[in-house]
Structure formats: C-alpha cells, structure tokens
Amino acid sequence: MNKGKLHLVPNILSEDGHYCLPAYLTPLLSGLKYFVVEEIKSARRLLKKLNASINIDQLEFWMLNEHQSEIPPEVMHRLKDGDEIAYISEAGCPGIADPGQNLAAYAHQIGAEVIPHTGPNSILLALMASGFNGQQFCFHGYLPNKQPLLGQKIQYLETESRQRNQSQIFIETPYRNQQLFQELLKTGHGETKLCIATDLTGKQEKITTRKIREWKNHLPEMHKVPTVFILYAGIY
Structure with a gap:
C-alpha cells in the first residue's frame, strides 16, 4: 500500500x-x-x-x-x-x-x-529584521492580557533576555496591540530594546527597533494591525 x-x-x-x-x-x-x-x-x-x-x-x-x-x-x-x-x-x-x-x-x-512547503512566517521575518540575537530566541505566543499577570510576564521576559542574551518574541490579538504596547512602556527598562513589526509582507509593512525610552516619543499606529513584538535586553 x-x-x-x-x-x-x-x-x-x-x-x-x-x-x-x-x-x-x-x-x-x-x-x-x-x-x-x-x-x-x-x-x-x-x-x-x-x-x-x-x-x-x-x-x-x-x-x-x-x-x-x-x-x-x-x-x-x-x-x-x-x-x-x-x-x-x-x-x-x-x-x-x-x-x-x-x-x-x-x-x-x-x-x-x-x-x-516554504512560505511567509511572521515570527522569523520580524526576527530577521529586528537586529536582535538570531541564535538565541524564544517565541511565547500570546502574553496574559490581565493585570498583574501581564506586567509580571514582561518583567520575566526582560530578565530572561538579559540573563540568556535571548530575543523574546510574542504576539497579541490586533485590537489589543495598543494595550500591550503601553504596558511595555510602563514596565520595561528604558534601555531595553523593543522591535515592533506590523503588516508584514503587506503594503503598510513597517519594522522598527528602538529602546523603550525612545518609543515613548514615537507612538506607533498598530490598532487592529497584525503585529509581532520582540523584546531584547541582551548584548549582541
């Protein structure tokens, strides 16, 4: 057979x-x-x-x-x-x-x-363009959307990134992107780097990496737009 x-x-x-x-x-x-x-x-x-x-x-x-x-x-x-x-x-x-x-x-x-079969993958596309460590990385899927769990999870990812020199990748339901972004600004250390990759492969594709303190003056437009977030507190 x-x-x-x-x-x-x-x-x-x-x-x-x-x-x-x-x-x-x-x-x-x-x-x-x-x-x-x-x-x-x-x-x-x-x-x-x-x-x-x-x-x-x-x-x-x-x-x-x-x-x-x-x-x-x-x-x-x-x-x-x-x-x-x-x-x-x-x-x-x-x-x-x-x-x-x-x-x-x-x-x-x-x-x-x-x-x-080969094709687009938002996680890898975002990591490729982030400028972060592509040899040590971890994908976490969706983070908790309720407090205090969300803030605690972000702190944990930041610590893991710093200790392991590891890129931390996660996503969110598009209509909650702004909520997650605001919590990253509130909880993350100012020197930690954050890559935000939106509308990958689309006409409005935008991939930007900044320190968290710099993001506070450059609020991205990502409401209801598929987005990948990558947090990096290591040295590469």
Whole structure:
C-alpha cells in the first residue's frame, strides 16, 4: 500500500502577500482534492487566487483549529489509505503557533510522509529584521492580557533576555496591540530594546527597533494591525 502524504502549506500574511508563495504551489494544490484547513474561507480564497479555474465545489474540506482540535476521522482514514492531503494554515506557516502540528504528529505516527512547503512566517521575518540575537530566541505566543499577570510576564521576559542574551518574541490579538504596547512602556527598562513589526509582507509593512525610552516619543499606529513584538535586553 502507498504511504499517505501530508503537505503543510503556508498561507499569506496579508492580502498583498501572494508574491511570498513559491510558484510551484499552484500546480501542486491544483492537483489535490482533499484539504484540511484552519479556516475554510481563507483557504478557498487562497486556492482561487492561485488558480482561478479551480473548481472549489469538487474539493473536500475539513476544519482543524482551536475550536475543532480533533483530527476528523475521515482524514485519518484517508492518510492511512495512502491519499494525499494538504493542510492550509489561516496565515503563515503550518505548525508554527498553529494547530497543524497535531495533524503532522498523527501523520508521523502512522508512517505517512510529511512534506513542509516554504512560505511567509511572521515570527522569523520580524526576527530577521529586528537586529536582535538570531541564535538565541524564544517565541511565547500570546502574553496574559490581565493585570498583574501581564506586567509580571514582561518583567520575566526582560530578565530572561538579559540573563540568556535571548530575543523574546510574542504576539497579541490586533485590537489589543495598543494595550500591550503601553504596558511595555510602563514596565520595561528604558534601555531595553523593543522591535515592533506590523503588516508584514503587506503594503503598510513597517519594522522598527528602538529602546523603550525612545518609543515613548514615537507612538506607533498598530490598532487592529497584525503585529509581532520582540523584546531584547541582551548584548549582541
């Protein structure tokens, strides 16, 4: 029996970001019938953008996200039977701060082939442009959004960065960006550096690194804009 194949397919970070996807994805995805997706609407939009002639109604979609975290039984059966399936993230790379890791783990468990495909990743793009330590870094996902936990977490990350010479990367729900930024200004040491990367790969992309004391005179516009924050108190 043929081994099943699981393709891990990145999605764009912004509406203007299709140029970041490799050209070979178009014929690959056009030849597949089965798709596990984090969000059906964004996956269908991506497929149509890559190939306007694709017949979406002939494709099969299953959801896998934070609300539907169980791998659909039919997906399990198809991988076991040797079918080829693509998992498409809602934005960025599958398995990186993304539920695709569960499907990849299952595919390995049954001996299916797992094939990652290149594409945009906001975490790495922000780190690349930050000027911070790219050999020692840690991604924390979302920080607590309530006090005093948020302030305590920022202090912890700053200490970790200083002691380990480590870049500390985190994100926030876009409508809470300003709240997080204000807490960083309030809690962080003035000499600690902060990189703010907004709308990565989009028309309004902006990546800026300043000391926290300098940010107090340069308030960024990032309300409801996808943003990556990187804190760095080390020496590099």
